[in-house]
Amino acid sequence: MNVLSLVIFLFMLHINYSYATNVNLAENPVLVSVEKAYLRASIPGSNISAAYMTIVNNGEKTVTLLGASSNISPRIEIHQNTMKNNMMRMRKMDIINIKANERITLQPSGIHLMLFDVIKPLQPQQDVELTLHFSNSKPVSLQVPVLSPIQEKSAQNSDEQHSHIMQHHH
Numbered sequence: 452m453n454v455l456s457l458v459i460f461l462f463m464l465h466i467n468y469s470y471a472t473n474v475n476l477a478e479n480p481v482l483v484s485v486e487k488a489y490l491r492a493s494i495p496g497s498n499i500s501a502a503y504m505t506i507v508n509n510g511e512k513t514v515t516l517l518g519a520s521s522n523i524s525p526r527i528e529i530h531q532n533t534m535k536n537n538m539m540r541m542r543k544m545d546i547i548n549i550k551a552n553e554r555i556t557l558q559p560s561g562i563h564l565m566l567f568d569v570i571k572p573l574q575p576q577q578d579v580e581l582t583l584h585f586s587n588s589k590p591v592s593l594q595v596p597v598l599s600p601i602q603e604k605s606a607q608n609s610d611e612q613h614s615h616i617m618q619h620h621h
């Protein structure tokens with residue numbers, strides 16, 4: 452590893468740590484936490500974006516995500532990517548049920564929140580307020596960072612490393 456790649460590696464590591472802030476929703480009657488939420492930076496000329504995160508239900512009852520809202524988008528839908536006849540398709544979901552003690556990860560290859568008609572391009576390093584609407588809970592507002600494609604990749608790689616490390620404990 453030469454000095455330049457070490458510097459880049461450390462830079463990416465720093466991004467991972469700053470991005471992996473947990474948001475605990477302790478003030479709510481349900482014990483839900485949202486981890487590693489981020490928004491995808493806008494592609495020039497496009498006014499859509501997507502939000503990804505891990506939603507953890509630490510409670511004893513199923514929690515339902517009813518939808519999301521934000522002042523940067525008038526329409527946010529829950530979507531799921533599925534493969535059909537070797538084609539990636541997006542299907543709209545009405546809700547996401549998160550069972551007791553279950554973790555649901557919204558990620559590029561699966562479930563995501565799709566933001567339509569985003570009012571201005573989303574730039575990396577920007578924070579955007581995103582509000583999640585759960586059953587049995589007040590609306591929950593998060594400050595969500597916008598990640599560039601490179602930051603997004605390094606974040607996903609760090610997830611793989613974590614799950615790899617965890618496998619050694621079993």
Ligand SMILES: [Cu+2]
Pocket residue numbers: 530531541563564565
């Ligand atoms: Cu979508």
